[in-house]
Amino acid sequence: MTVSKAAEKSSEKPADSAKGRKDAAEVQGQGAAGEALQLGELSEQLGYVLKRAQLKVFENFLRCMASLQLTPAQFSVLLLVEKNPGRNQTEIASTLGILRPNFVAMLDNLESRDLCARIRSTNDRRSHILVLTDKGKAVLARAKKLVATKHEARLNELLGQANREALIAMLAKVANEF
Amino acid sequence: MTVSKAAEKSSEKPADSAKGRKDAAEVQGQGAAGEALQLGELSEQLGYVLKRAQLKVFENFLRCMASLQLTPAQFSVLLLVEKNPGRNQTEIASTLGILRPNFVAMLDNLESRDLCARIRSTNDRRSHILVLTDKGKAVLARAKKLVATKHEARLNELLGQANREALIAMLAKVANEF
DNA sequence: TATTGTTATACTCTATAACTATA
DNA sequence: TATAGTTATAGAGTATAACAATA
Secondary structure, three states, X not given: OOOOHHHHHHHOOOXXXXXXXXXXXXXXOOOOOOOOOOOHHHHHOHHHHHHXXXXXXXXXXXXXXXXOOOOHHHHHHHHHHHHOOOOEHHHHHHHOOOOHHHHHHHHHHHHHOOOEEEEEOOOOOOOEEEEEOHHHHHHHHHHHHHHHHHHHHXXXXXXXXXXXXXXXXXXXXXXXHO | OOOXXXXXXXXXXXXXXXXXXXXXXXXXXXXXXXXXXXXXXHHHOHHHHHHHHHHHHHHHHHHHOOOOOOOHHHHHHHHHHHHOOOOEHHHHHHHOOXXXXXXXXXXXXXXHOOOEEEEEOOOOOOOEEEEEOHHHHHHHHHHHHXXXXXXXXXXXXXXXXXXXXXXXXXXXXXXXXX
């Protein structure tokens, strides 16, 4: 947690070699074999820690959802369709940052599992209105309970309720305004 | 920011249809055409907001680094090699969560740009010790300055110094202990 | 002409098996 | 036999162009 910010100086000039370039013999002895590497400034890099955290969270989400076989992306689609019935593919996809071509296979999957359905719009026969099926609603309800009792609960345990909310609020701000 | 937590109830029972299933006619009118969709519970989902934030941060990082043509992953490799000279490919890669096979092309790239070098170890002739070249050190130094003055500065501006540190600390905790 | 859903396609990331040279 | 680096390969995720149906 306490990483020397002064490490920047170390990259300015390699004073340990007259040629300014370590040769093989100089470097060979340096790695302390079995010991763990030092992350250094890396542990203070927002992008690095953000990416590692995201991977862990998705991993945990998948484990919590194993019984329902729902990925984070699929869960987000079901949530958004439930909250916004009567919207078409383009609207749902773009809200989630999914490109329309890539959304097709995803919907094919959800529809083949009878979790949601495409309904040809009567107003504009080009568009497909998305709705959850009864099974989709039931699965989503169970998914929400799993998320609350296993996934979110784990996070609360780790950070505490207040910190968890603060974390999500800051991430939302970064996502929206950075 | 204020998302109804009670929205969970809405998935319990679809009271608006005796069959429990909206037919096409029922759904058609629902989408308020031009209006933005409601994210609902999605904006409270850690995974969702984490992923969106990560994408924004990487995007910003790439813009800040455009002049040096360094990706977040490449920057992390250079930082780690600088901090841990004398380590081999396996050690550097695994610390970063990069699989050894995938690390080969990445190193080929950095080596072809003369930013780092593989040195055959004299102790164990199977392993390649990694070091930064002089150019690599210089580029990394410039990269650090760009990150500090453009990337981190933007984050400080957005959250403030204290919140930025709190955010990174919480993300590190999630990454390490979730 | 413009838009919706779709196909085809390509490029990046990530993941696994298997080879080679060393140990 | 085990390990380091490598190759080949396959699967996700993501990106763009273009087509058919419809507006």
